[in-house]
Each structure stands twice: as C-alpha cells, then as structure tokens.
Amino acid sequence: MYVPPSGLEKELQRNSPQRALVVDNWSVGFQGINQNFDANNTSLRTPLLPKETLGGGYGTQEIKQVMHSSNIQSTTVRKRKTSVEEEDDEEEESKDWWTKYYASVDNMCNETQEVSRLYKGNNLEVPTLYDENISPNSGSDNSPPVGESKKKFTFKSAVNVTRNAVRLSPKEQRKVVVEKKKKKLSTFKIYKGELENEPEYRQFKDWLDTFPLYRGKKTEDDSEDESRIVGYFKGAVKVYRWPLPKDCLEKRDLTNGFFQGLPSNDPIRVLVRVYIVRANDLHPQDLNGKADPYIVLQLGSKRISDKDNYVSKTLNPVFGKCFEIEATFPQDSMLTVQIYDWDLLGSDDMVGETKIDLENRFYSKHRATCGFPRKYEETGHNAWRDPMKPTQILAKLCKDMKVDPPVYGRGQIKVCRQVFTIQAEDYDNGNAKTIDEQLALNVLNQFRxxxxxxxxxxxxxxxxxxxxxxxxxxxxxxxxxxWVDMFPKDMPLPGSPVEIAPRKPKSYELRVIIWNTDEVVLEDDAFFTGEKMSDIYVKGWLKSQEDCQSTDIHYRSLTGEGNFNWRFVFPFDYLVAEQKIVITKKESLFSWDETESKIPARLELQVWDADHFSADDFLGNITIDLNKFPRGAKSAKLCTLDILKNDGSVPMVNIFKQKRIKGWWPFFVKKEDTDEIELTGKVEAEFHLVSAEEAEKAPVGLGRNEPEPLDKPNRPETSFMWFTNPLKSLKYIIWQNYKSKIMKGLIFTILTVLLLLFFYSLPGYTAQKVLNIIF
Structure with missing residues (x-):
C-alpha cells in the first residue's frame, strides 16, 4: 500500500542529528545545510564551499599550527608562479574531452584508495562505492541516513577527512602546485555499472513500472520467455488510504491520484545522441585471441552500423564515436547497442549487446536527459551542452514542483528557504551572468x-x-x-555534439647522448696481468628490444670509467592523455591490418661488459619514465642510489615539459637473495626531446655520424682490443707491467753471455799466449 509521507516523517528527515566521526584522536563533525536566508550574514555557508581547516590534535601539535607553518613555505611556491602560469597556458590549449575523462578516472581511483587506507588503518569494513542499503535521499552528502549508527560514516565524508589528514604530511606540502593544477581540471562522474541500477535513481521508474507482454503462456525458462515478448505495458497501480491522514503534505486530487503531473501521452519527437567511449575486456572471437569490434545501434525501425570503422585486433577498443538518432516516444523507446566482430570471410559475430529504456529516462524526475557538469563554462572542452541554461532549468523545476522561484543575491541563492553560495574563485573570475548560472548549477548538483x-x-x-x-x-x-543525451525536438536544438574522437598520437624524436660512465664494476681479469678490467658499452631502447641501439666499446677500462660521446635516436608516437607510446605494426606477414598497442613511455638503459669468446655480461640498468624521472646529479660524486627514491624528497622531471636535461644517473642491479639494489655504475647522459617537425628541420646522426656529428672521445691509450693491436699490446700490456723485470732479465742475459764467451775463449787465448812465450 502506498502511504504518502507525513509531515512528521519529513521533519525528522530534514532535522537529522549532527554526526561525528572519530579516527584515533581526530574528531570531525558533519552537519546539514538547513539555514535561514540572511544576506548580511557572511558566515552562512553550505557544503558547496570548502570548510574551514579541521581542528583536532595530531600528536602534540594542533592542525592549525601545522597549516600555519605551511604558509611559511608559500614563499617558495610564489617564486615558481610565473613558470607555472606559463605551463598552465600551454596545457589549457591542449585540453579536450579526454583530459576530463582521464582526470575523472584518476579522481575515482584516488578517492577509492584513500578510503580503503582509512578504513583498513582503523580496522573498519571497507564500504562499496554503491551501497544499496544507503538511502539516496537521507540528507546532505555530509549527513548520515536517518537511524544509522554514529560510528559509521559515508564514503564522501571519509574522503574529506583523509584529504585533510594527508595535507599535514611535509612531503605533501611539496606537491602544492601539482595538486592545485589537478584541481583545475574539470571532472565528471564515472559509474561502474548501469546508470539505472544506481540505488538513488531506482531504475528511473519513479513514474511508471514496465511490464513485459508475452505471447502465449509464461514458462519458467527465462531465455524462452524473452523470445516471446511482443511488447511492454507501462503503468502503475497504487492503493491509497482513505481518508488521507490530516498531516499528509501531499494534498493530491484523487481524480488523477498518483498520475497527477504526468506528462502527456502524445507522441513526442526527441533527438538522441549516443556517445560510445570505449569497450573493455571483450570476449575473444578470433583464433588469435583477439577481436575486430565495431558498433551497431538499433532504435525502433532505425539501424546504424559502423562496420567500416572497426577497430582491428583488440579486446579493449577505443571508439570515441557519437551517433545521432531521431526517436519518437512512446514508439521508439528501447535503444539497443551491439558490439559485433568483423570477419574478412563469413558473417560477422555479435560479441554482446546492452539495452536502454530511453522513455523512462526522458520522463524521470531525475532528469536523465543531459547530465549536469560541476562547473558552468560557455566555451572550451567543458562548454555547457544543454539548450536550456542552468537558471532556466532551475526555474522550470521550481515551477513544476510548485515552490517559490529561486532568489539570487550577491554570490548566493535562496531556494526552498535554503541558501547556497558559490566558490570564491568562481565569483572572482566570473561576470554577473555566469555567476548566476554557476549558482543555479550548484543548486542543481545539490538538488537532493x-x-x-x-x-x-x-x-x-x-x-x-x-x-x-x-x-x-x-x-x-x-x-x-x-552515455546518452536526449533533447526534445519542440525546443531549441542543442549545439554541436561533444568531440570525443580518440586522440591522434603526436610524433616525437628522443635524442639520447651517452657521454661517459664512471665507477662501473670491473667484471673481467686480464689474461696476462690478472688485473680487474671491463670492456664497457651501453645500450638502450624505447619501444622494444627490436629497436635497441648500442654504443661502441670502451676496451680495457681499469677504473670503471668509459668515454663514448654516442647518440641514440628514438622516433616514436605518443598519446599525451594516456601518457603512453603507440606502436602500430603487423603481427605477421599474413596479417590483414596493422595492430595498435600502447606501452608506457619508458627508456631502458643498460651497461654491459663485452666478451670475445662468450656471452656478454650484464652489469646494471636503469629504467627512466619519461613522464616522471629523477633529476640527474651534477657530478659523478653526487650520483648515488638516493636519486631513485620516490618519497617526494627528489625533484622529478617530465621530459615532455622540460624538453632537454643533462646529468648523472646510477646503474643498479637487484641482489638475488634480497630485494635490495646495488650500485653497479654511473652514466652521464643527455636527453633531448623534439617534435617530428623539429627533427625534420634539424636532423642529427646516429652515433657520431653526420649531421651534427659528435667529437671522438678522448680515451686513454690503454683502451684497445689486444689481438687487433699487437704493438700496443706489447707496449701497454707487457712492457708497462713487466718493465723492471724485462730490464733485469736483459742485463742478466747480457752478463751471462759475456761470461760464457769469456770462459769459452779463455782456453784458446791461454794456449796461444803460452806458445808465444815458448817459441
């Protein structure tokens, strides 16, 4: 039985008690936003504005004291203001819808991680993002559902407390500028499931329920019953208590009853825009474990196939398509979106499909026709796309619900005896028109x-x-x-569809110069002398080992020092939004299409010891993430393993912003028994990133070749290959190490020869002397 809520019940819902969250020695209060309208009272604020800094004890210091100490460090941030603003201008030009998409994905992941850490740290059960047991109309975002225990708290409240706690960390204070830049990015909501299955929307059946009509008798086999559906009946059956309770707030005319205010059943023409972003984890359809998916739309008698634009050999295709269809309600109410697998020979196979009841969304009080963004902008990638402005939508909702129209004040708005305000930043940057639109949009986003x-x-x-x-x-x-947008044809038509076409990768060329190495471990023993030495060379690759490039060999390094002056050149295609390198190639000689894959933008550098008659020995490596890698040391002495720390103490560099950098970086290996890393050498390198156009205008050669050749390294004379330089081998291997022994051996040999000659010639000389005396 449907019983209209009484005035007492609604009063209890509005005046839900204040809620406290206690985590260790934190005590934070969450209150509702019911306030009296007073234009002179500047203390009236709602959750639309950030709260004051939380007050609570953290160890022996108060939060406000810690936050005050962070203000002292703001001087350093101001010094970088100019460069940061210049970077913001450059980034603003490259922003598009995909910028919002990836920012929204990051925001969702970060909030999930923060809440998980908070709950696990306090031995609490981690809640799901979409808990069906939580009532969507239980008050403000910061207030609990009626009757819920005070020891529990909502997902959003936990996120807010965790964020304030994280701000106290000194390491986080170094990220002030980065966090501010992230906050400037517009984001939207990403639902992990179907929109109608969100508990707060209740299948969009707030007006009517849908009942399938079957041909023949219904059986217990669901698949067979579904094939016998011939139509749907939409209606509602409600039973009222009569007479109505005296404190009932919903004084409805029983002639129309529950259907009071229901839109007319006359056919209405609607422009439907279906935006297909991407698909994930599709079921393989081909023998190679991949699929060639494309999109098919069906709405009533209309069918749209995008077969010509299939995505080759992938299970995670990025479509970035918008399809426009004209529908007539109630005839064309069910939208079917299908994914097919393209086949060169034979018929295409359907991977899967999903169905959306557009009519339920169109007539729902939740206004599922065109979602509301968080900020009102008239131009750019976040431009308002509904033909009605926020002020017009809010005024229409107030009229339909028979409440007083909104009253706009200076930076605030009053609706239903409640006051909403605007962010100070939006107030300073906007004009009178955009401020009113932003105020109305804030109310729409907090309409519950x-x-x-x-x-x-x-x-x-x-x-x-x-x-x-x-x-x-x-x-x-x-x-x-x-997502789906719908616009009635009897109203002004909207502007152009949102451009969500996949970003085209930009071509770059990374030039890496290996200047020197130092303190490389000595792996070999000299054959003649037994001294430690290494034949050092460095190799690196960006996409895969197939495009690996190597320096020449610095032979017989006795100190771990190597001199190269050698240039690597790596051309590649890069997606800025995803921060990944795009590789397009055919998987085999018989492949019909090229396969596109994406890999992280990481440069691999390795140092090796060359051997002549056996496999070369691996000495160490370093992997450099081009989007975030540590700044190199200024000298070899300052280059240690501390550079590789990721705790925020080491400044990071993005080669796509800095373009050019030079320094020393360590080579290392992981010990077999433990996860500890061991320093095995140091490399002096220079990275220079140029666009494909710049590379074409100013080309460079590989190694030390033209154009822009590098000078030959000034290597010591002891650096040579022994069996190709026998004279040098005699000089630097034998003479240099055995010089004293060779001299002593020569003297001893000469003396021995002289003595032997003396004793050999002594008898004959003596006999001749005697004969001369006798005769």
Whole structure:
C-alpha cells in the first residue's frame, strides 16, 4: 500500500542529528545545510564551499599550527608562479574531452584508495562505492541516513577527512602546485555499472513500472520467455488510504491520484545522441585471441552500423564515436547497442549487446536527459551542452514542483528557504551572468538536499554497461563505457555534439647522448696481468628490444670509467592523455591490418661488459619514465642510489615539459637473495626531446655520424682490443707491467753471455799466449 509521507516523517528527515566521526584522536563533525536566508550574514555557508581547516590534535601539535607553518613555505611556491602560469597556458590549449575523462578516472581511483587506507588503518569494513542499503535521499552528502549508527560514516565524508589528514604530511606540502593544477581540471562522474541500477535513481521508474507482454503462456525458462515478448505495458497501480491522514503534505486530487503531473501521452519527437567511449575486456572471437569490434545501434525501425570503422585486433577498443538518432516516444523507446566482430570471410559475430529504456529516462524526475557538469563554462572542452541554461532549468523545476522561484543575491541563492553560495574563485573570475548560472548549477548538483521537493539529478557522467549475448545468457561478454543525451525536438536544438574522437598520437624524436660512465664494476681479469678490467658499452631502447641501439666499446677500462660521446635516436608516437607510446605494426606477414598497442613511455638503459669468446655480461640498468624521472646529479660524486627514491624528497622531471636535461644517473642491479639494489655504475647522459617537425628541420646522426656529428672521445691509450693491436699490446700490456723485470732479465742475459764467451775463449787465448812465450 502506498502511504504518502507525513509531515512528521519529513521533519525528522530534514532535522537529522549532527554526526561525528572519530579516527584515533581526530574528531570531525558533519552537519546539514538547513539555514535561514540572511544576506548580511557572511558566515552562512553550505557544503558547496570548502570548510574551514579541521581542528583536532595530531600528536602534540594542533592542525592549525601545522597549516600555519605551511604558509611559511608559500614563499617558495610564489617564486615558481610565473613558470607555472606559463605551463598552465600551454596545457589549457591542449585540453579536450579526454583530459576530463582521464582526470575523472584518476579522481575515482584516488578517492577509492584513500578510503580503503582509512578504513583498513582503523580496522573498519571497507564500504562499496554503491551501497544499496544507503538511502539516496537521507540528507546532505555530509549527513548520515536517518537511524544509522554514529560510528559509521559515508564514503564522501571519509574522503574529506583523509584529504585533510594527508595535507599535514611535509612531503605533501611539496606537491602544492601539482595538486592545485589537478584541481583545475574539470571532472565528471564515472559509474561502474548501469546508470539505472544506481540505488538513488531506482531504475528511473519513479513514474511508471514496465511490464513485459508475452505471447502465449509464461514458462519458467527465462531465455524462452524473452523470445516471446511482443511488447511492454507501462503503468502503475497504487492503493491509497482513505481518508488521507490530516498531516499528509501531499494534498493530491484523487481524480488523477498518483498520475497527477504526468506528462502527456502524445507522441513526442526527441533527438538522441549516443556517445560510445570505449569497450573493455571483450570476449575473444578470433583464433588469435583477439577481436575486430565495431558498433551497431538499433532504435525502433532505425539501424546504424559502423562496420567500416572497426577497430582491428583488440579486446579493449577505443571508439570515441557519437551517433545521432531521431526517436519518437512512446514508439521508439528501447535503444539497443551491439558490439559485433568483423570477419574478412563469413558473417560477422555479435560479441554482446546492452539495452536502454530511453522513455523512462526522458520522463524521470531525475532528469536523465543531459547530465549536469560541476562547473558552468560557455566555451572550451567543458562548454555547457544543454539548450536550456542552468537558471532556466532551475526555474522550470521550481515551477513544476510548485515552490517559490529561486532568489539570487550577491554570490548566493535562496531556494526552498535554503541558501547556497558559490566558490570564491568562481565569483572572482566570473561576470554577473555566469555567476548566476554557476549558482543555479550548484543548486542543481545539490538538488537532493532541498527539503520536501529535493531528489538527486543525474550529473555529467559515463556509465559502464555490461554486454550480454542472447546465445549465452547470464555470461558477461565485456563492458561498454557510454552515455546518452536526449533533447526534445519542440525546443531549441542543442549545439554541436561533444568531440570525443580518440586522440591522434603526436610524433616525437628522443635524442639520447651517452657521454661517459664512471665507477662501473670491473667484471673481467686480464689474461696476462690478472688485473680487474671491463670492456664497457651501453645500450638502450624505447619501444622494444627490436629497436635497441648500442654504443661502441670502451676496451680495457681499469677504473670503471668509459668515454663514448654516442647518440641514440628514438622516433616514436605518443598519446599525451594516456601518457603512453603507440606502436602500430603487423603481427605477421599474413596479417590483414596493422595492430595498435600502447606501452608506457619508458627508456631502458643498460651497461654491459663485452666478451670475445662468450656471452656478454650484464652489469646494471636503469629504467627512466619519461613522464616522471629523477633529476640527474651534477657530478659523478653526487650520483648515488638516493636519486631513485620516490618519497617526494627528489625533484622529478617530465621530459615532455622540460624538453632537454643533462646529468648523472646510477646503474643498479637487484641482489638475488634480497630485494635490495646495488650500485653497479654511473652514466652521464643527455636527453633531448623534439617534435617530428623539429627533427625534420634539424636532423642529427646516429652515433657520431653526420649531421651534427659528435667529437671522438678522448680515451686513454690503454683502451684497445689486444689481438687487433699487437704493438700496443706489447707496449701497454707487457712492457708497462713487466718493465723492471724485462730490464733485469736483459742485463742478466747480457752478463751471462759475456761470461760464457769469456770462459769459452779463455782456453784458446791461454794456449796461444803460452806458445808465444815458448817459441
């Protein structure tokens, strides 16, 4: 039986008690936003504005004292203000919808990790992002559902407390500028499931329920019953208590009853825009374990196939497509989105499909026609896309719900006896028109908090819909990320669709010069002398070992020092949004299409010891993430393993922003028994990143070749290959090491020869002398 809520019940919901969260020695309060309108009272603020710094004891210091100490460090941040602003201008030009998408994904992941750490640290059960037991209309975002224990707290409240706690860390204070830049990025909501399955939207059946109509008798076989569906009946059956309770707030005319205010059942033409972002984890369809997916849309008698634009050999295709269809409700109400696998020979196979009831969304009070962004902008990648402005939408909602129209003040707005304000930054940067639009948009995003008439409205979002194949019922075939916008044709039409086409990779050329090495471990023993030495060379690659490049060999290094002056050149295609290198190639000689793959932008450098009659010996390596790697040391003495720390104490460099850098970096290996790393050498290198256009205008040669040749290294004379230089081998290997012994041996040999000659010639000389005396 449907019983309209009484005034007492709604009053209890509005005046939910203050809620406290206690974590260790933290005590934080969350309150509702019910306030009296007072234009002169500047202390009136809602959750739309950031709260004051939390007050709580942390060890022996107060939070405000710690935050005050961080203000002292703001002087250093101001010194970098100019360079940061220049970088912001460059980044603003390259922002697009995919910038918002990846920022939203990062935001969702970070919030999930923060809450998980907070709950695990306090031995609490980690809540799910979408808990069906939490009522969506239980008050503000910072207030608990009615009747819930004070020891529990909501997902968003935990995130807010964790963020304030993290700010106290000295390491985090070094990231002030980076965090501010991240906050400037516009984001939207990413749902992990279907939009209608979110508890707060209740299947968009707030007006009507949907009942399938079957041909013949219904059986217990769901798959067979689904094939016998011939239509759907939409309606609602409600039973009222009569007479109505005296304190009932919903004084409805029983002639129309529950259907009071229901839109007309006359056919209405609607422009439907279906945005298909990407698919994830599709079920393989080909023998190679891949698929060639493309999109097919069906709405009523209309069918759209995007077969010509199939994505080759992938299970995670990025479509970035927008399809426009004209629908007529109630005839064309069910949208079917299908993913097919393209085949060169034979018919194409369906991977999976998902169905969306557009009519339920269109008539729902949650306004699922076009999601609301968090900020109002008239131009750029975050431009407002609804034909109605936020002020017009808010005024229409107030009129439909029979409440007083909104009252706009200086930086604040009053709706249903509640006051909402605007961010100070938005107030300073906007004009009177955009400020009112932002105020109205803030109310729409917090519409559920309005007493009596409030309900959650659908925000700007991307939903992840599971794909199912009718031939394999109940088995998920992958996920499809998408969203749908709908606009009535009897109203002003919207602007151009949102451009979500996949970003084209930009071509770059990375030039790496290996200047010198130092303190490389000595792996070999000299054959004649037994002294420690290494024949050092460095090799590196960016995409894979197939494009590996190597320096020449510095022979007979006795100190670990190597001199090279050798240049590597790595051309590559790079996606800025995903921070990945794009590789396009055919998997085999018989492949029909090229396969596109994405790998992290990492440069691998290794140092080796060359051997003549056996395999070369690996000495050490370093992997350099081009988006974030430690700044090199200025000299070999300052180059230690501390450079590799990732605790925030070492400044990081992004080669795509700095373009050029030179320094010393360590080579290392991991010990077999433990995870500890051991220093095995140091390399002096220079990285220079140029675009493909710049590389074409100013080409350079590999190694020391033209154009822009490098000078030959000034290597010691002892650096040579012994069997190709016998004279040098005699000089530097034998003479240099056995000089004294050779001299002594020569003297001894000469003396021995003289003595032997003396004793050999002595008898004859003596006999001749005697004969001369006698005769």
């Amino acid at each position: 908090q309005l007493s009596e008439v409030g309900c959650p409205l659908v925000p700007e979002h991307v939903e992840s819909r599971p794909l199912y194949n009718p031939e394999k019922p109940g088995i998920e075939q992958g996920k499809l990320e998408m």
